Amino acid sequence: NAGVTQTPKFQVLKTGQSMTLQCAQDMNHNSMYWYRQDPGMGLRLIYYSASEGTTDKGEVPNGYNVSRLNKREFSLRLESAAPSQTSVYFCASQGDRYEQYFGPGTRLTVT
Amino acid sequence: QKEVEQNSGPLSVPEGAIASLNCTYSDRGSQSFFWYRQYSGKSPELIMSIYSNGDKEDGRFTAQLNKASQYVSLLIRDSQPSDSATYLCAGTGYSSASKIIFGSGTRLSIRP
Numbered sequence: 001n002a003g004v005t006q007t008p009k010f011q012v013l014k015t016g017q018s019m020t021l022q023c024a025q026d027m028n029h030n031s032m033y034w035y036r037q038d039p040g041m042g043l044r045l046i047y048y049s050a051s052e053g054t055t056d057k058g059e060v061p062n063g064y065n066v067s068r069l070n071k072r073e074f075s076l077r078l079e080s081a082a083p084s085q086t087s088v089y090f091c092a093s094q095g096d097r098y099e100q101y102f103g104p105g106t107r108l109t110v111t
Numbered sequence: 112q113k114e115v116e117q118n119s120g121p122l123s124v125p126e127g128a129i130a131s132l133n134c135t136y137s138d139r140g141s142q143s144f145f146w147y148r149q150y151s152g153k154s155p156e157l158i159m160s161i162y163s164n165g166d167k168e169d170g171r172f173t174a175q176l177n178k179a180s181q182y183v184s185l186l187i188r189d190s191q192p193s194d195s196a197t198y199l200c201a202g203t204g205y206s207s208a209s210k211i212i213f214g215s216g217t218r219l220s221i222r223p
Binding site: 033041042043045048058090094097098099100101102103104105 | 143145153154155156157160162199201203210211213214215216
């Protein structure tokens with residue numbers, strides 16, 4: 001039982017490059033989330049998916065797209081990376097009592 | 112804007128003492144609350160959840176919820192150096208329980 005997994009763990013991009021962050025959970029949860037966390041700051045919600053087939057914008061969706069591929073997988077895509085997207089990205093899944101479980105994170109640097 | 116607020120700290124507590132972390136929230140309709148621990152460079156880890164008024168104990172941790180006063184607290188008894196971390200308070204929003212509102216965290220330092 002791995003919980004929530006994320007790939008890659010680290011990534012360096014040049015401005016304008018694209019990439020997809022992958023997230024998978026094995027807890028059979030309906031809801032999944034993408035957050036970013038900048039140094040010394042709290043978690044900011046980018047997008048979430050309350051169930052398979054649905055996605056909704058969070059607090060900071062600009063510059064990102066998401067895909068809920070199936071119940072297990074929720075990916076985050078940066079179409080044209082910008083230095084302002086340098087951050088740590090966390091995926092989370094939510095249980096039946098609204099508790100969230102986080103993946104290990106992806107550290108992204110955009111130069 | 113629905114908010115969850117925490118003192119950013121750092122809060123310094125001697126080893127063996129009780130650490131008290133506090134959180135207030137603005138959405139009176141919030142029903143469920145959580146405490147997460149985040150070590151530097153790691154992801155948040157759920158340590159406590161509380162859903163009704165009163166106290167909930169789990170080992171050295173006690174979560175307290177007072178919905179009338181809109182505050183949540185976390186007590187850590189017999190504090191250990193390994194408790195040094197940032198603690199995030201979070202709560203569900205009334206209008207959308209799908210979205211959890213996180214506080215910005217309190218940095219706790221346990222001094223030997």
